Amino acid sequence: MNNPQVNYETAAEYVYRAIKKDIFTKKLKAGQRLPEAAIAKELQVSRTPVREALRKLANEGLVIITPNAGARLVSPSLQEINDAFELRNYLEQLAIAKAIHKITPLQICRLEEAIEEEERIFERKDLEDYLRINIQFHHIIAEATGNSLLVEYVDNVLSRIYVFMVFYESFFDFDTNPSLDEHRELVKAFKLRDKKLAQKLMEHHILHSAEALKVE
Template sequence: MVGKFRSIRLDNYKPLREIVFEVLRQAIISGDLKPGERLMEVQLAEEMGVSRTPVREAIRKLELEGLVVMIPRKGAYVAGLSLKDAADVFEIRQALEGLAAALAAERITEEEIDSLEKILVEINEAAEKEDVDMVIKKDAEFHQVLFKATRNDRLVQIINNLKEQIDRFRVQSFANKARIKSLMDEHKKIVEAITERNVELAKKLAEEHIEKVENNVMNILRKQLNMEDELPC
């Protein structure tokens, strides 16, 4: 973990503990902080140029979000990505995204359709440049526009409650660069179905899309777990 963080730049609009929380959360989601890695308050505080208090508060908040686990007499560790965790998240996500696509097909505006098509172009441009970070960012934007188009605030809230877990698995998914082309094709078909106001097809394609994402992530996690098993003790 040594040397992973720079001194925090203060933001007049956010409490220090919130800035520290966001920095640590992004490091976990991006994989800079690996599953099982220990989070030491003193070291993190020194690297970020802050006191231990905002670091401690940030770690507690990360624990509530399931990104950190506290082990008695040992300390705080980045939560692992288990096969069971992934299966649980994707089971929920598949149902919610299928519903979201169906509702969007009924309620989406022309402006939102234009936004989705624009994002598809941006994902393609980022893919051609092999800018995986931008592909991940635009993929998240694509789904957020889709969720907004449902006009169902409760549904959006429920999906956003899973955001941290979804973002972690999104990063895992794009570890396989070959997956990006498939993603673009799947997104394009979903947008076409929504544009045609084909509710059933939009729902079906969205569910199939999440199933493919799940299969990809599960394969990656299985390989990682096998590699860990093969490490010498």
């Protein structure tokens, strides 16, 4: 890999994107160490931008930095994953209850547009972009509640869960994506203002997402 002749900020971004690409393409595995010196040598940069890139990845929940031990990729336990999905289900059920009669035609349109984008992204197998549009879909539902604190909590738990998906999800191994149809059915339930149906669909959707994780 060629050394970019760029300033410090761009060098840090270069390292950040390189490491993140290796994470999303599963070249790097959960729990793997990320030694600064080795990364700097491989990418032909100094250790300073490597350190900055690792801090940025830590802020996103992908990396853990331990004093005197260095950086490594996260390696969540099965209990941590189960706890996160349990919390997600609780928060998203609450979001539906509060949003079902408040969601606007514009927000429903945004949900439909997100599904269309999700379908296009799935076809090109871009995991990072796919997770981004997934978060956006669920964010719109939370946003429709009008409760900014609930939106923040939903976003936080989704960010945590999508870190798990980066390491343990394998849906790109398949030709079809059941999540697309699940999202479409959710939108239909919102159009009907059917809280019970929407909550049942969301619970199934979350359960399906949890079952798709292959934790070793």
